[in-house]
Amino acid sequence: MADGHHHDLHDDQARFKAMTEGTAEDWAIIANHAKGFNKGLADRVLAHLKLLDGDYGGFPIDRLTHSLQSATLAHRDGMDEEYVVCALLHDIGDTLGSYNHPDIAAAILKPFVSEANHWMVANHGIFQGYYFFHHLGLDRNLRDQFRGHPYFEHTARFCHRHDQNAFDPAYDTLPLSFFEPLVQRLFATPKNSIYLKALREEA
Numbered sequence: 001m002a003d004g005h006h007h008d009l010h011d012d013q014a015r016f017k018a019m020t021e022g023t024a025e026d027w028a029i030i031a032n033h034a035k036g037f038n039k040g041l042a043d044r045v046l047a048h049l050k051l052l053d054g055d056y057g058g059f060p061i062d063r064l065t066h067s068l069q070s071a072t073l074a075h076r077d078g079m080d081e082e083y084v085v086c087a088l089l090h091d092i093g094d095t096l097g098s099y100n101h102p103d104i105a106a107a108i109l110k111p112f113v114s115e116a117n118h119w120m121v122a123n124h125g126i127f128q129g130y131y132f133f134h135h136l137g138l139d140r141n142l143r144d145q146f147r148g149h150p151y152f153e154h155t156a157r158f159c160h161r162h163d164q165n166a167f168d169p170a171y172d173t174l175p176l177s178f179f180e181p182l183v184q185r186l187f188a189t190p191k192n193s194i195y196l197k198a199l200r201e202e203a
């Protein structure tokens with residue numbers, strides 16, 4: 001019973017007060033919780049994406065519709081499922097990363113996507129600048145620092161075909177429900193994480 005200062009521990013809680021006292025039993029309990037919690041990642045990502053709903057920021061369409069339109073363009077352009085989810089989520093960081101939004105999406109996607117798609121999402125802000133930085137007194141060719149990089153063309157193509165052109169209020173944009181199964185599938189199976197070995201189902 002909680003009394004405001006401390007509470008009784010349940011059987012499914014670790015006993016340590018500092019990690020220096022932690023035992024394998026404690027960490028088995030925590031790892032078990034993580035497995036269950038991680039299953040909800042796709043739902044949490046989708047809930048956060050919905051925060052962009054109604055957020056226009058002066059643009060012709062709100063940021064959720066822009067995200068859906070980016071994913072729709074990618075899908076209709078024949079891009080694979082992983083890429084389409086990257087398009088859907090590329091601006092999810094707008095709510096918390098006002099000064100570095102690509103870093104947020106890149107960090108969320110990193111365990112689940114290829115190096116090329118991760119780099120594309122992480123750097124899309126600089127490449128997108130080609131289409132508007134000059135209107136703000138900035139250098140539209142900032143992306144040129146990456147000329148010759150193996151993922152330069154991949155990222156330039158994303159911005160050209162699936163991002164800078166995804167602001168059309170009249171476009172037949174697919175609804176979020178269309179993309180939800182793709183998001184669920186992508187986040188079901190991490191490829192790279194320092195915790196992976198400890199969190200495998202068979203472990």
Ligand SMILES: [Fe+2]
Nearest residue numbers: 090091124125
């Ligand atoms: Fe962006």
Ligand SMILES: [Fe+2]
Nearest residue numbers: 066090091163
């Ligand atoms: Fe965008």
